[in-house]
Amino acid sequence: MNLNILLVEDDAALADLLATQLSEFGNTVTVAGDGQAAMAMLSANPFDAIILDRMLPRLDGMVVIEALRKQGITMPTLMLTALGQTMDKVEGLTAGADDYVVKPADPAEIEARLQALIRARRFPAGASDTVRVGDIVISPTKFRAWRHDRDLDLPRTEFKLLLVLARNAGAVMTRPMLIEQVWQYDFEPTTNIVDAYVRRLRVKMTQFGDDDLIVTARGVGYMLKAD
Incomplete structure (x- = not known):
């Protein structure tokens, strides 16, 4: 935009x-x-x-x-x-x-x-919206996510990571932005915590043979492909 x-x-x-x-x-x-x-x-x-x-x-x-x-x-x-x-x-x-x-x-x-x-601004805090990106459906209030109607069964942090990526689908989210929005840190940890959780999320997202929709912006962060 x-x-x-x-x-x-x-x-x-x-x-x-x-x-x-x-x-x-x-x-x-x-x-x-x-x-x-x-x-x-x-x-x-x-x-x-x-x-x-x-x-x-x-x-x-x-x-x-x-x-x-x-x-x-x-x-x-x-x-x-x-x-x-x-x-x-x-x-x-x-x-x-x-x-x-x-x-x-x-x-x-x-x-x-x-x-x-x-x-x-389209997703106010506490909103009961359902987020849809392609074949992915996320319910923020239920802390559940599905792909092709299959429950992804994500732990809480992986769910929050997917939700942030989905709400910003089509745009690169930098590592500091993900750290702030998912982990609520105002500093970048010395560990590669973002990369580790993205790898875990990718495994869950592709476990049924679906395409990997998470794009790596090398040296910057990650993006979930939009529709």
Whole structure:
């Protein structure tokens, strides 16, 4: 999905570079150099998502996100900052940010996270939806999954991994994103926990001779093929 993004960053060189990189994914990127400029642009233009630096002149990023949420502006917001301590992340998320990325960040990671935030709006927490991807059917409320009407009988972590991949079918989920959404870690473990669980899931998904639908994006993460 091509997005209309507001990038709020006071480092002009970094803003230009990141805007160019994100535009290469097909997005339209508008740059604001400070918090007040960002608020003015948001009041006059529709955007799909915001990338917000935390430390900004005139209006700090924390003040901006808190003001937006008080005004009922709920568009997905990714906070981009040099502050990487756990408490900094907690403060940003508590203020209303949807995600938090520490500089320097790979533009592909930022793009993947923005796309995931957009998709997540279709699956609110606690939703009783049934997720279908091709011949796979998943019931989040029952913690059960089927392929060709056969019960996959997945342990809880493998089920959560499949559900995250299915809700983001057709898009690459990076390892850090999977770690956050499946294991709820805000750091990347020293072990290859994601790769190990993907291997287990693949065995269950192909046990009846079906095709392997999990695609490896080498050096990045994994994707479940869409319909």
